[in-house]
Amino acid sequence: MSWTGHSITDKSLPRVRLQLRNSDLRYGSVAQLLHWAVAGLIVTQYVLALRASSLPLGVQKLATLAQHKSLGVTILGLAAIRLVWRAFNPVPPLPPHMIGWERGVADISHRLLYLLLFLTPLAGWFMSSARNFPVSWFGLMTLPDILRPSKIMFSIFRTMHWIMAYAMAAIAAVHIAAAIKHHFIDRDDVLTRMLPGPLRLRRRSTRSAKAVSRGDS
Amino acid sequence: MINRIVVVAASLLLPHLSLADNAWSVVPANSRISFIGKQAGAQFQGDFEKFSGTVVLDPKDGAQSRIDVTIEVGSVNSQDDERDATLRGPEMLWAKRYPQARYVAESVVAKSAKTFMADGRLTLRGETRVFPIQFTFDSSGPAASMTGTALLKRLEFGVGKGEWASTEWVADEVTVKFKLQLQRQTAGAPAAKTQP
Numbered sequence: 001m002s003w004t005g006h007s008i009t010d011k012s013l014p015r016v017r018l019q020l021r022n023s024d025l026r027y028g029s030v031a032q033l034l035h036w037a038v039a040g041l042i043v044t045q046y047v048l049a050l051r052a053s054s055l056p057l058g059v060q061k062l063a064t065l066a067q068h069k070s071l072g073v074t075i076l077g078l079a080a081i082r083l084v085w086r087a088f089n090p091v092p093p094l095p096p097h098m099i100g101w102e103r104g105v106a107d108i109s110h111r112l113l114y115l116l117l118f119l120t121p122l123a124g125w126f127m128s129s130a131r132n133f134p135v136s137w138f139g140l141m142t143l144p145d146i147l148r149p150s151k152i153m154f155s156i157f158r159t160m161h162w163i164m165a166y167a168m169a170a171i172a173a174v175h176i177a178a179a180i181k182h183h184f185i186d187r188d189d190v191l192t193r194m195l196p197g198p199l200r201l202r203r204r205s206t207r208s209a210k211a212v213s214r215g216d217s
Numbered sequence: 218m219i220n221r222i223v224v225v226a227a228s229l230l231l232p233h234l235s236l237a238d239n240a241w242s243v244v245p246a247n248s249r250i251s252f253i254g255k256q257a258g259a260q261f262q263g264d265f266e267k268f269s270g271t272v273v274l275d276p277k278d279g280a281q282s283r284i285d286v287t288i289e290v291g292s293v294n295s296q297d298d299e300r301d302a303t304l305r306g307p308e309m310l311w312a313k314r315y316p317q318a319r320y321v322a323e324s325v326v327a328k329s330a331k332t333f334m335a336d337g338r339l340t341l342r343g344e345t346r347v348f349p350i351q352f353t354f355d356s357s358g359p360a361a362s363m364t365g366t367a368l369l370k371r372l373e374f375g376v377g378k379g380e381w382a383s384t385e386w387v388a389d390e391v392t393v394k395f396k397l398q399l400q401r402q403t404a405g406a407p408a409a410k411t412q413p
Contacts, residue, residue, distance in 0.1 A: 057299050059380040059387075066257035066386065132261050132296035139258030149296035 022089040025201070026193035031089060034082045035194060038117065039172075041075050046169070049162075069128065070138045076121040083114065095188040097204055106178070109171050116168040123161040130154035241361055241399035243270040243286065248397040250288060252369070254295075255388035263295030263304075272363060272399055274325060274333070274354055282325035284335055286397075288318040290342075308378045315342045322350070331355060341374040352395075361399040369393050 021028040027035070048068040055061040094103055128135045129145035130153035136142045147153050182190035188204040251264045270286030291312035293304050305312040322337025331353050339348035352365025369391045371377055372384070381387060 057303055059383065059385070062257055062386045069257075132263075133256070133300075134259035134261055136258030142259045 022091055024090075024092050026092060026189070026199050028089065029196065030085060031082075031091075032194055032196060034078060034085065038075060038078050038082070041071050041078070042168070042172070045071055045075070046165070049165070065133075066136065066139075069124065069135045072121040072124050073135060073137045073143065075117065076125075079114070079117040079121075082117075092193055095182075095186070095190060095204055097186065097188065109174055109178075112171050113168065113175065116164050116171070120161060120164045120168060123157050123164060127154055127157040127161050130157060238401075239273050239275045239282075240402040241272045241274070242402050243268070243272070244398045244400050245269060248395070250286075250393070250395045250397075253392040253394070255390070257386050261295060263293060263301075265289070265292050266294050267292035270320075270397070271402070272397075274363075276327060276330070276333075276354070279325040279327055279333070282322070282335075284320065284322040284325070284337060286320045288320075290316055290318050308381050309376055311342055318342075320348065320350075339369075339374075341369075342376055344374040346373050350393075356399075359401045361401070363395070363397045363399060365395055367393045 019026070019028050020030050022031055045068060048064055048071070052061055052064040052068060055064065094106060098106070125135055125143060126146055129147040130150050132145075132149040134142050134145055179191045179194075182188050183192070186204060187202055189199070189202045192199060192202065245268055248268075249264060250268055251262055253260050253262050255261075265288045267289035268286060270284070272285075273281070273283040275281045290310050291305055293301055293310065293312075295301055295304065304310055307314070318339065318341040320337055320339045322335035325333045325335045327333050328351075332351065333354055334349060334351045336347060336349045338345050348367060348369070350365055350367040352363050354363050355361060370389050371391050372382065372389050377383075377387065
């Protein structure tokens, strides 16, 4: 029985369809949630990192870095989940209007983002180990130290960590700019298919206009 | 007359001679005193690299035992310069004002043939508190080893002032671990056991 007292087979109620998995028209809710959660976490990480680096060693800095590390471990876990989910959920194909080099850029930038999603927190983990400041996930679980304490190793992994973080920011900027371009200039559904809500196919959708007008589901 | 003197002297000295048998000094080069603290939910280990001490342990008579270890607080090393500087600072160990920590136990209780407990007193950062430790003691010939742990509550000793008084990010409990190698002290006590 639904809230309003109607039977669930009552056809006068709008049907809400939760699409968990990807289709060839759009990303499913799981992929969307993972995507936006990770994006939000990454932005938070930049804020925490910048705040921590401006603090002198003290309780505030410890607390900020602890949060940064906990979120970093979370991102690493989500990255793994995303890869697995993607293995079982092919992503919607790119719109037909995209030509070779565009597809190449899209492909490379997505791969790089995934790669950095793994390597950046890993470098952070190495960095923490090298400084004998083990990583705790929200005080619930401590990651083992991957390296023995070493000033040189700390230096190397710290450099790698922030270079990769900035690289990720740069590629993400391209990623975001591309999404905006697709939406406002190409007028296709590249952006909307990663957003929740009913999908209204745009003029240049992933499916060709012909396929849509043929009524292919 | 002389015989009587010697017998009396020997009977007075004999207990001390047996103490000399049980007197050891710490060999710092092969020993380790470390601590495990907890910051932001994660444990980290550090060491005190300079220390010295003596142990008198009579396994059969704990009341005659004595432990006396002095630690140079400034020798703290947790593998991170910034953290060590903070640890040495006035809000934590205050090594400048209290350069040494000292543990003195004046008796020992045997739990088994090789395990013992001592309810000594630790003086740290100017505060003295009862500080129980437990350890195993293993001797063979001129060498012995003493391995044990103790649980320290840093705030009891005032280690953590200002923002560090909070235990939100740095735990109060610190596990102290030690593994001391000891060498038998050559008896400073009179060696005469036989009549002249």
